[in-house]
Amino acid sequence: MTDTGVKRATPNLRSLTAARVSLSMSGHSIATSEVLEFQLAHAQARDAVHAALDTEAFARRLCDELPLARQGAEVLTLRTCAADRVSYLRHPQMGRCLDEESPTELKSISCDLAISIADGLSALAVERNAIPLLAGLLPRLAEEGWTLGPITVVQQGRVGVSDAIGERLGASCSLMLIGERPGLSAADSMGAYLTWEPRADRTDADRNCLSNIRDGGLNVETAAERLMWLMKTARTMKLTGVGLKEGTVNSLLDG
Amino acid sequence: MLLRHTINSVTYRFDGLKELLAKATAARSGDELAGVAAKSAVERVAARIVLADLPLRAFVEEPLVPYAEDEVTRLIFDRHDAPAFALVSHLTVGGFRDWLLSDHATGATLRVLAPGLMPEMVAAVSKLMRVQDLVAVARKIEVVTRFRTTVGLRGRLSTRLQPNHPTDDPLGIAAAMVDGLLLGSGDAVIGINPASDDVASTGRLLQLIDTVRTRYAIPTQSCVLAHITTQMAAMKQGAPVDLVFQSIAGTEKANASFGINLGMLKEANEAARALKRGTAGENLMYFETGQGSALSANAHHGIDQQTCEVRAYAVARAFDPMLVNTVVGFIGPEYLYDGKQILRAGLEDHFCGKLMGLPMGCDVCYTNHAEADQDDMDSLLTLLGTAGVNYIMGVPGADDIMLQYQSTSFQDALYLREMLGLRPAPEFEAWLAGDMPRKLGAPMQVQGIAAS
Numbered sequence: 001m002t003d004t005g006v007k008r009a010t011p012n013l014r015s016l017t018a019a020r021v022s023l024s025m026s027g028h029s030i031a032t033s034e035v036l037e038f039q040l041a042h043a044q045a046r047d048a049v050h051a052a053l054d055t056e057a058f059a060r061r062l063c064d065e066l067p068l069a070r071q072g073a074e075v076l077t078l079r080t081c082a083a084d085r086v087s088y089l090r091h092p093q094m095g096r097c098l099d100e101e102s103p104t105e106l107k108s109i110s111c112d113l114a115i116s117i118a119d120g121l122s123a124l125a126v127e128r129n130a131i132p133l134l135a136g137l138l139p140r141l142a143e144e145g146w147t148l149g150p151i152t153v154v155q156q157g158r159v160g161v162s163d164a165i166g167e168r169l170g171a172s173c174s175l176m177l178i179g180e181r182p183g184l185s186a187a188d189s190m191g192a193y194l195t196w197e198p199r200a201d202r203t204d205a206d207r208n209c210l211s212n213i214r215d216g217g218l219n220v221e222t223a224a225e226r227l228m229w230l231m232k233t234a235r236t237m238k239l240t241g242v243g244l245k246e247g248t249v250n251s252l253l254d255g
Numbered sequence: 256m257l258l259r260h261t262i263n264s265v266t267y268r269f270d271g272l273k274e275l276l277a278k279a280t281a282a283r284s285g286d287e288l289a290g291v292a293a294k295s296a297v298e299r300v301a302a303r304i305v306l307a308d309l310p311l312r313a314f315v316e317e318p319l320v321p322y323a324e325d326e327v328t329r330l331i332f333d334r335h336d337a338p339a340f341a342l343v344s345h346l347t348v349g350g351f352r353d354w355l356l357s358d359h360a361t362g363a364t365l366r367v368l369a370p371g372l373m374p375e376m377v378a379a380v381s382k383l384m385r386v387q388d389l390v391a392v393a394r395k396i397e398v399v400t401r402f403r404t405t406v407g408l409r410g411r412l413s414t415r416l417q418p419n420h421p422t423d424d425p426l427g428i429a430a431a432m433v434d435g436l437l438l439g440s441g442d443a444v445i446g447i448n449p450a451s452d453d454v455a456s457t458g459r460l461l462q463l464i465d466t467v468r469t470r471y472a473i474p475t476q477s478c479v480l481a482h483i484t485t486q487m488a489a490m491k492q493g494a495p496v497d498l499v500f501q502s503i504a505g506t507e508k509a510n511a512s513f514g515i516n517l518g519m520l521k522e523a524n525e526a527a528r529a530l531k532r533g534t535a536g537e538n539l540m541y542f543e544t545g546q547g548s549a550l551s552a553n554a555h556h557g558i559d560q561q562t563c564e565v566r567a568y569a570v571a572r573a574f575d576p577m578l579v580n581t582v583v584g585f586i587g588p589e590y591l592y593d594g595k596q597i598l599r600a601g602l603e604d605h606f607c608g609k610l611m612g613l614p615m616g617c618d619v620c621y622t623n624h625a626e627a628d629q630d631d632m633d634s635l636l637t638l639l640g641t642a643g644v645n646y647i648m649g650v651p652g653a654d655d656i657m658l659q660y661q662s663t664s665f666q667d668a669l670y671l672r673e674m675l676g677l678r679p680a681p682e683f684e685a686w687l688a689g690d691m692p693r694k695l696g697a698p699m700q701v702q703g704i705a706a707s
Contacts, residue, residue, distance in 0.1 A: 011698055013434055017420060017427035020652020020664075021434035028669035030652070038629070038652065042661070045623040089624055090284060092551070092589050121624055181587075182623050183659030186421075203552055205514035212450060212657065217421040242484060242514035246453040 006031045018185050018216070041184035048187035050085055053123035053179075055153045062117075062151060065131050071138060073115075073148040078102040078165070082156040096160035097200075106168040111149035113141065113231070114171035114198070118157025122179030122187055129190040129213050129220060130177045136224030144232065159193050159207070166198030173234060174198035175227070180211060189214050192223060194230055196240040206241040208234075256313065260301045267301035273319050275309070276375070277559035278302035279382045281599055285547045285560040285590030292559075307349025307383055314375040315340075320556045326507045326517055331373055331569045339371030348379045355380065355392045355610075362395045369612030374505070374565035377607045381561070386599065389606040390642040396609040398645065400577045401536025402476045402497060404442050404680040406645055407614050412677035413646035414668045415578070415616065416441030419657035423450045425463055425705040431651050432467060433701050437692055438665035439672075440649030442683035443578055443616065444498055444541065446478040450657055457481045458494040465495040466707050471691045474682035476533075476577070478541055483515055483523050490526060498541040498577055499527045505566025508554030517570065524574050535682065538577035538614075544568070545582045546600050547590030560590060561603055568611045578646065579608055580616035583635075585660055587622050594631030597621060601635045605644055616646035620662040629653065629661065636663055640671040647671070 009022035020038070024031035030038075055077040062068065062075050079102055082094035098106075117130045141148065149169040154161055159176050166174030173196050180189040190213040195202050208230050213223045226246065234240045258269040269275040277291035279302035286292035293299035315335065320328045342364070343351055354360055381389065399407040406413045418431030428447060435441055445464050449456055457479045464477035476497040479486065483501040490496045501520060502513055510516055520540070527539050549555040549563040558566075564581070571579045581604035584597040591597045601617050608615035619635050621627035636647065653664040671677065678684055686692070694700070 009434075011433075011696060011701075013430040013701060016430035016701060017424070017651075017656075019418075019420070019427065019431045019656050020654050021430050023652055023664075023666070025666060028666055028673055030664065030666050034652070038654065041654070042623065042628065049624045089588050090592075091288060181659045183656060184623075184654040184661065185656045186659070189421075189659060203512040205512050210451070212421045212659075218450070242482060245485060245488070246451065246455075 038184065045182040045184055045187050048122050048124050048182040051123050053119035053126065053155055055155045058127065059153050061131060062153070066134055066138060068151065071142055071148055074150045076105055076150045076152050078105070078152050078154045080154060080156045080161055085156070088156045092158055095156055095158035096164065098161065098164060103168060106165065108168065108170035109149055110170040112146040112172050114149040114152070114162070114166040114169045114174045116152045116154055116157070116162040116165050116174065116176045118154040118161065118176065118178045120157065120178035120191070121181045122189065125179035125188045125190040125214065126177060128188045132220040133177065133190070133192070133213060133223055136221050137227060140224060140228045144228070160200070160202070162193065163195050163198035163202045164200040166195065167200055171198060172196070173231060186214055186217065189217060192227055194227065194234065194240050196234045196238060208240045208244055258305050260305045262297060262301055267298055269302060269305060272313060272317050272375070273557055275302055275306055276379060276382065276562050279306045280559045280561055281382070283560065283590070283596045283600065284588060284592040285550055288589055289550050289555060289560070291557060303383055306379060307347060309348050309379070311346055311348060311351055311376050312344055314373050314379070319375060319558050319562070320506060327505060327510070327566055327570060330517060330573060331566065334370070334573065335373055336370035339368055342368050342371065349383060351376070351380050352383045352388070356388060360392070360395065362397055365396050365610065366612065369610065372611060374569045374611065375562060377610050378562040378565040381603050381607050384606070386602055386638065389602040390638055393606040393609045393642040396643070398609060398612060398614045400538040400614045402533040402539055402577050403474050403535055404476070404682045405535055406443050406578070406680050408681070409643070410677060411680055412640060412644070412668065412672055413443035413680050414440045414649040415443045415646055416445045417448070417648050417650045417655065417662070418445070419448050419655055421450055421657045423456050423460060426701065428460070428463060429467070429701045429704040432464070433695055434651055435649050435665050436473065437696050438669065439679055439687055440665045440668060441473070441475050442680040443646035444476050444478050446480055446500070446541070448480045448658055452481045452485050454485055454488045454492065457485050457489045458492060461489065461494045461496060463704070467704050471695050472686070473691070474686055483519060487523055487526060495532070496527055496530065497532050498539050499523045500541045500543070502543050502548070503567050503570045504544065504548045504552070504554070505563040505570070506549050506554050506556060509549040509552045510570070512552035512554060517573070520574055538575055540574045540576035541578045542571045542576050543580055543582050544571070544604070545586050546604065547586040550590065551586065561600070564604060565607045565611070568608050568613055571613055572611055576614065578616055579613045580618055580646070581605070581608070582618040582620060584621035584625060584627060585618065588625040591625070593626035594628070597625070597627055598631060598635045598638070602638060602642065605639055605642055614645050617644055618648045618662055620648070620660055622660045632661070632663060636667055636671060637674070640675050640677065
């Protein structure tokens with residue numbers, strides 16, 4: 001056997017994190033097997049970005065797998081102004097506004113919460129994580145007496161579209177569940193964004209976000225619990241965004 | 256002022272400096288998205304021809320955003336050092352490019368000139384420069400900053416060790432930290448992007464880095480890159496805050512979308528300085544920027560994204576920061592479409608920041624929805640090393656498992672140091688040569704750190 005110069009790293013820390021620590025090296029460079037593993041992960045992430053969300057099928061799953069009727073919530077499928085993936089990627093504002101047909105389906109009903117689910121940059125993320133998260137969140141919402149608007153499933157959507165939807169529905173608060181940028185280790189990370197008094201002109205500073213919701217990241221049960229805390233606090237403080245921080249205002253709720 | 260040029264009997268007119276700058280900019284998707292880019296390749300060159308003849312003084316006479324409307328513009332004009340500017344005030348933008356490339360523009364001269372340069376002048380000249388010009392002029396400029404290490408000395412290359420973890424798990428973070436430290440990473444800062452932006456976990460993560468730093472006597476500084484208000488709250492609760500981080504942009508409105516203003520940056524800077532935690536110096540602000548951030552907040556005032564970016568450097572400059580880096584490819588393909596656009600943007604940002612007098616680093620990076628890969632990063636990395644970049648990122652295997660993007664690995668930094676004969680910061684280099692790394696590499700150290 002020829003010595004190729006590849007050395008295993010010591011100590012081997014691989015069991016302690018999903019990060020690419022303790023890589024085998026040759027000289028100062030990363031060994032062949034590790035380089036190919038990285039390229040494969042990148043190829044999988046690239047493919048995930050371009051996969052489509054079947055909104056009709058997903059809407060049926062929501063109705064079948066969650067007790068929505070009991071909470072009086074219907075499901076609507078919507079499209080944004082971005083007709084396809086390329087215009088979605090190159091023109092973010094198209095992903096924040098609804099196409100011409102969609103708004104007619106949305107009537108103002110003055111609900112407490114408008115929940116939207118969008119593909120974002122990973123349809124896989126919402127297909128895997130949105131329903132389990134809602135399974136944990138909906139009973140909590142019912143317990144706290146929150147009324148729900150229709151749940152909207154949005155194709156080619158960005159975060160901001162949930163505020164446009166929430167505004168149309170006359171909701172006090174909007175919640176967006178959306179596929180995050182696929183990474184190499186996980187192509188199925190979902191983000192949750194919360195806006196008090198949603199309006200189309202809201203910015204990131206007005207929102208609270210929980211990120212990396214997935215198996216192996218932030219688990220859905222913890223995410224549901226934290227979201228409920230944020231929503232209750234938002235209702236008490238009448239705001240979301242940089243003015244609302246987890247872990248700083250317990251007294252408001254305890255009192 | 257008439258801004259026009261005729262080519263083959265077609266006259267190209269430009270309505271003001273804003274339009275001229277935007278149309279002279281190398282093609283990029285963000286300017287196309289904003290509708291400010293040149294409509295054709297010839298119009299772009301026509302804009303550059305007009306820009307080359309424009310006196311630098313024009314930027315002192317015409318603010319791109321009205322003074323009354325924008326605190327960043329007020330900062331730029333109020334802090335403009337006219338005596339320093341006098342050195343080049345007679346030049347056109349094209350003449351300035353030639354002068355920068357000449358032997359007259361030494362590192363010492365450029366340091367004296369820096370406060371006389373407005374960001375718009377710097378952006379303008381960069382638009383006339385080729386990649387090799389951006390490298391050659393930046394290389395002349397040495398910007399040195401100090402906290403516990405000395406970063407930016409000629410012949411040195413530092414790294415930010417970035418041991419992020421998707422759930423802020425102490426064991427996972429400690430493992431990435433130890434891996435990086437043993438591979439010579441972390442002399443610019445050990446900086447964690449927290450998964451959740453709250454005071455308690457910010458405090459816990461700061462304590463975790465501080466424990467490693469003190470237990471193994473590592474000369475470096477720490478940072479948890481939460482929102483500045485979260486870091487301030489943690490500081491008030493007694494958390495060990497070394498560097499104070501914030502993302503910044505080039506207009507008041509864009510900064511507002513980040514939930515900040517200049518007053519908040521000033522307050523945070525003063526509060527952290529009062530802690531007196533630096534041993535080698537007291538530069539302690541850490542700013543991150545990136546082309547496209549103003550447009551993404553719809554706060555660009557019709558200015559092209561590269562000029563907006565340099566205006567962010569005017570914000571950074573007001574606080575004598577320890578570290579500034581452009582997170583060049585993080586924002587996505589709607590602003591920088593592919594490897595070619597990311598490469599040029601990274602070199603522009605580094606050059607412009609250095610000319611403004613800033614300690615520039617670069618997060619050489621891309622996301623999975625951009626048309627780029629690790630080959631593009633290798634090219635930018637090698638060029639930035641040649642240009643004298645102060646620091647780059649050190650991420651395990653170049654794969655950030657929390658922020659979901661690809662940056663540079665510990666091994667990338669080793670490659671660059673070896674190829675270009677660069678060394679770590681002197682304090683950190685001495686630590687690497689001592690006995691502590693061996694102790695850190697012993698079995699069960701990571702578990703011990705995480706448990707403490």
